[in-house]
Amino acid sequence: MATTPEYTVHQLALRNGQDRPEIWFAYRGLIYDVTRSRLWRRGNHYEHWAGQDLTKELDADAPHTVNVLDKFHVVGRLKIG
Template sequence: MNLKPYTRQQLALRNGQDREEIWVAYDGKIYDVGSSRLWRDGKHYEHWAGQDLTEELRDAPHTDKVFDKFEVVGILS
């Protein structure tokens, strides 16, 4: 799988506000979470789309398996 690299600045634009895409990064991969009703408008509880959520996942009530249902659209460079 040859994924396009995105910078943190490019990821930040995919926040559901500046652009339609609702993306988040986790463990170096970028996921399109726009299909989830839990990420409507780019916000999921106290988390915002367009960010790397790797560190924040430690406090989440779920594991990283939650990302398995989303498409990987790139890698964080």
């Protein structure tokens, strides 16, 4: 049985679309790969930047429901602490 890998905030920060080709962000403890999304092509989507935990930002002002994340692959969990 495969386990979901954990990534630290520092490892997540490297997946910002600038330092490495991967474009990831965390939301509610899960890390989503949005590399193939044309909306995240430069590592940002409107005022949101990849490579970080976007939970507070998305919960506060996302114009869409959380279901929009269903089309993206979860690559891991955000390691707390």
